[in-house]
Amino acid sequence: MPAETPPAGNPARKRGRPTEAERVQRRDDILDAAVRLLLADGFGGVTFDDIGAEARVTKRTIYAHFATRTEVFLAAVERLRERTLALPGDHVTLLDLATAIVTGLHSDEAVGLHRLMISSARDFPELSAAFYADGPERYIAALRERLDPASASAAEALFTLLLGEPHRRRLLGLAPAPTDAQASAHAATTLRLLGLD
Structure with a gap:
């Protein structure tokens, strides 16, 4: 699986199990990206692929937080x-x-x-x-x-x-x-x- 590219302004994420602080930050990054997209494109116009691309995380990472x-x-x-x-x-x-x-x-x-x-x-x-x-x-x-x-x-x-x-x-x-x-x-x-x- 390719390594995730960190969101702009965030430090590179290290390999291995993330710390609790890193998990919270990653969840916030996903929510920030999702809100931007939802407000721009509407509820029916946003997919997890879109959110992943905006947050610069894999879809698997999103599914670790949200179903x-x-x-x-x-x-x-x-x-x-x-x-x-x-x-x-x-x-x-x-x-x-x-x-x-x-x-x-x-x-x-x-x-x-x-x-x-x-x-x-x-x-x-x-x-x-x-x-x-x-x-x-x-x-x-x-x-x-x-x-x-x-x-x-x-x-x-x-x-x-x-x-x-x-x-x-x-x-x-x-x-x-x-x-x-x-x-x-x-x-x-x-x-x-x-x-x-």
Whole structure:
């Protein structure tokens, strides 16, 4: 089997069993390549051969991480959620979490994945259900956990307003991703509107 060519900017991969860090990096390289291709060509237009060529790995390497394109897409959604919700420090406030959600879900990657899901929903209904369960439902659950028990029922309304019209404008390509200051202001306004500040 020919040796894999490392992605541009990555050091050459050594022979033998990869370390855990190398496995994580390789998985990220595959997901990065897959997201680029999926956003450019749509869910039905991307094969594992395409992803392998873009990530500069063999198809066998992809299969070591993912069995299907559905798994690749959902792994990208999961990775985005984990990165969005991975807030540093022990004293994360509701505003910190709300700001992270605005920043993460209004990002180019999140908006692209959301557009892709909307365009693919009719042809891939199971994927839509999995996307919702692993995306919006998990963000709402994270908000619910952070809210005072008396306000926990507001989690869905809070999530909805954190996206709101700015997110619709993002989906339609009418606005750029918010700056950190804009994301924080949007989150603060939303919390204030719901009496959660």
